[in-house]
Amino acid sequence: MNTLISADDIQQRVRELAQEIRGDHPDGVHLVCVLKGATIFLADLVRAVPLPCTFDFLAVSSYAAGTTTTGEVRLLKDLDTALDGRHVVIVEDIVDTGLTLSYLQEILKARGPKALRTACLLSKPSRRKVDVPVEYVGFTIEDRFVVGYGLDYAGQYRNLPYVGYLDGE
Numbered sequence: 001m002n003t004l005i006s007a008d009d010i011q012q013r014v015r016e017l018a019q020e021i022r023g024d025h026p027d028g029v030h031l032v033c034v035l036k037g038a039t040i041f042l043a044d045l046v047r048a049v050p051l052p053c054t055f056d057f058l059a060v061s062s063y064a065a066g067t068t069t070t071g072e073v074r075l076l077k078d079l080d081t082a083l084d085g086r087h088v089v090i091v092e093d094i095v096d097t098g099l100t101l102s103y104l105q106e107i108l109k110a111r112g113p114k115a116l117r118t119a120c121l122l123s124k125p126s127r128r129k130v131d132v133p134v135e136y137v138g139f140t141i142e143d144r145f146v147v148g149y150g151l152d153y154a155g156q157y158r159n160l161p162y163v164g165y166l167d168g169e
């Protein structure tokens, strides 16, 4: 495995993102974590955000077991609690084509949150198919399939503390 972003660099950047989120949400925030890739990011983010904070989970599927997208987004698990009147931040691992995120923003906006913003650890802008707003971006990376810090290849490598890429990728 090759390292793209070290564990220390991730931790430093997560603390910065937490401060940005605090600046925009003085009264507290409700985080919506996209399973499973964003769980590690969420766990570090909530401990760095010095705010009243709640969180919930949803799951979507847009990918088969490998690395290519089908372009089809499905909601596999919905949230447990309502969003109306809340200051919501979607927490996602990576924006690639943007299809997953634009679908999520659309269905969550319809639930009447007071504010809806998005935090992504990683962004691959060169892969974008739809223009989607992301207020908090950890790192912008080139077009390369990455794993670690929550991101997987066929379910593996989520537990790496850094972001890396496989040989040949």
Ligand code: IMP
Residues within 6 Å of the ligand: 037, 062, 063, 069, 092, 093, 094, 095, 096, 097, 098, 099, 100, 101, 144, 145, 146, 147, 151, 152, 153
């Ligand atoms: P999008 O809908 O194309 O933006 O894809 C977003 C989802 O694809 C992310 O939430 C990831 O689960 C997955 N994904 C995209 N690129 C990568 C990658 O480089 N490594 C692992 N998962 C990825």
Ligand code: MG
Residues within 6 Å of the ligand: 034, 035, 036, 037, 038, 093, 094
């Ligand atoms: Mg994901």
